Amino acid sequence: MRSTSAVPLFGGTILAAAGYGATFLFSAYFHAIGGSDIDTGLAFGAAMLGTFVGVPLVGWLSGRLDAAAMAALAGGAIACGFAILGLAHDIASPWPRLAAGLIGLGWGMFYIGAPMALSERVSDAERGAWFTRFGAFQMAGIGGGPVVVGLLSSSAGWSLRAVFAAVAACAALSAVLLFLFKLGEPLPDRRLRSRTWVRSIGRIAKTASIRPIAMVGLGACVFSGLMSFQGSLVEGTGCVPGTYFAVYAVTVVGMRLAFARRLATLPQRPFAVGLLLILSLGVLAMFGVRLHPGFQILSAALAGIGYGLVYPVIQTWAVNETRQQDRHAALTWFVLSYFVGLFGFPVLGGWVLVQFGPSALLTLLLVAALIELGVLLFNTGTKAGAVQLAR
Structure with a gap:
């Protein structure tokens, strides 16, 4: 894999991971729209369910679709989730939990799709170094995302709606970058893929x-x-x-x-x-x-x-x-x-x-x-x- 391909891959990674890190605002969000920590817990439960759907979904589709394309779709799911949160302000509606489920779905798809896309484009000897770099940018997003959105919501005085809109935009940009990675690094031999991950x-x-x-x-x-x-x-x-x-x-x-x-x-x-x-x-x-x-x-x-x-x-x-x-x-x-x-x-x-x-x-x-x-x-x-x- 060319070193220049690291730019869209790692750029998309840090933005998608920052979106996941921004879920720490769930508690403040539900309190702001009249909910409680019970609603926060239900939202995280929906996110967990979405995650456990996203991971095997990529496993099943990896024999037919490029994992890089699925990682890009994951960024889109995270973007949709935060966009819905920015628009939904009725605690009685199912939209906030649906949004959390989409964020979890996107994170589950990304967490396996991105390293899978990377793995199939590098050799065995290179894989460890690339996985380590990938993990560094992923952690930077997870750790840095809460810091940035926290500063925007507290120090800069942004409303939660504006913060979620910004997170949605970043996640959408991650989808674009990951798709550019797919275009820049065409997939190798597809015949080596397995469609039966459960039985494997x-x-x-x-x-x-x-x-x-x-x-x-x-x-x-x-x-x-x-x-x-x-x-x-x-x-x-x-x-x-x-x-x-x-x-x-x-x-x-x-x-x-x-x-x-x-x-x-x-x-x-x-x-x-x-x-x-x-x-x-x-x-x-x-x-x-x-x-x-x-x-x-x-x-x-x-x-x-x-x-x-x-x-x-x-x-x-x-x-x-x-x-x-x-x-x-x-x-x-x-x-x-x-x-x-x-x-x-x-x-x-x-x-x-x-x-x-x-x-x-x-x-x-x-x-x-x-x-x-x-x-x-x-x-x-x-x-x-x-x-x-x-x-």
Whole structure:
């Protein structure tokens, strides 16, 4: 793939991700139109449902449509969702929840469609570096989007309607950029695609790819636990949850950009082991927030290094360790596993937090991180996969 193609791809990525990041305004939006946090929860539920529709939809259509085109459609869905939110001001109408569902649908389609489009246009040797760069721009959008729209709605005095219109315009521009990426990088041989991603799990389970698929779900549990319950974890400590989010996002973006070119040259298995140990230390550091606020920053930085770098590493393994016909299916299962951990863990984590307190929740997160490390170290899979992971 030509380096110049990175401009529309990464430009579309950061704008689409910023649209997803702007969903943090849901609570303020529903309160502004006379709703409550119950309505906010229902909207996020609709977004989650849309996400779980979008991911398999791309998996099923990837044998017929270019994944880059589906990523562009995803940007259009996010744009439509925010445009509807900007126009809907009746809490009793179904439009706000429909809009949230469209945003979730678009994000689910983008989250798998964009890396799938990238993956099929680069070689196995290049994939790790490109995935790492892609992830850096995606995180920049997710982390930077809330900051920008927050400044527009508070400091600049923009109305929520104007903010949502701006987000919709950015998402529409992301769709244009991603479509330009499709035109600039014609799709390679389409015959290598698989249309049966569900049934492919039997073949994938016999390869080393099943391990990164399991690992990403466990890592998502740790990530969602630290992020979703950050407010409760630092309550009464003087720490601000936003500090954790900002330090984490900056660390991830910086580390991914710094390691993108060198990622493929590093000894992958020892590197991943080290990253998961760093992630575990990040969870351990959160136990110290009641002793000193600096532990919150330390935890965010360690988690950003550990989880932020191990994600593109195992994403690359999930694709490279699968035969060509099953690579779209492997990436689909990888993303589904991620979203199961991301959306599913808060249900269990919230119950543990209420029933047993923050220390119990952090212990559970530490166990999940160590199990992820155990999955990596447990030497299963094909001989070829074992050799690849050992390099």
